[in-house]
Amino acid sequence: xxxxxxLRDPALAWDHFSRAGLRVACISVAAEFGLGIAATKPxxxxxxxxxxxxxLVDLDAPIEDYLAGWQPPPSDFDHSKVAARAIxxxxxxxxx
Numbered sequence: 052x053x054x055x056x057x058l059r060d061p062a063l064a065w066d067h068f069s070r071a072g073l074r075v076a077c078i079s080v081a082a083e084f085g086l087g088i089a090a091t092k093p094x095x096x097x098x099x100x101x102x103x104x105x106x107l108v109d110l111d112a113p114i115e116d117y118l119a120g121w122q123p124p125p126s127d128f129d130h131s132k133v134a135a136r137a138i139x140x141x142x143x144x145x146x147x
Contacts, residue, residue: 099139110136 102108108117113131115122123130 096139099135108135110134110139114138 099108099110103110111134114133114135115130117135
């Protein structure tokens with residue numbers, strides 16, 4: 052498992068993601084290979100795949116449909132056009 056690329060000191064990397072008693076060992080991929088890896092992407096992709104297969108999430112529905120208790124702040128941007136598919140592809144908010 053890799054650490055967030057913002058970790059500059061490999062010695063700190065081993066202890067950085069210690070949350071709620073869970074120890075996650077990680078290595079500094081950025082230092083070794085010159086690139087960064089987000090370890091949550093495969094987990095998120097797997098979860099979204101399962102949710103769409105079970106018809107619990109529609110990737111093309113507005114993400115607002117799934118937000119409970121939080122709404123984006125008012126702006127000129129049409130938030131109803133932001134769908135899970137765009138967020139997963141890092142394309143939410145980009146003009147096409």
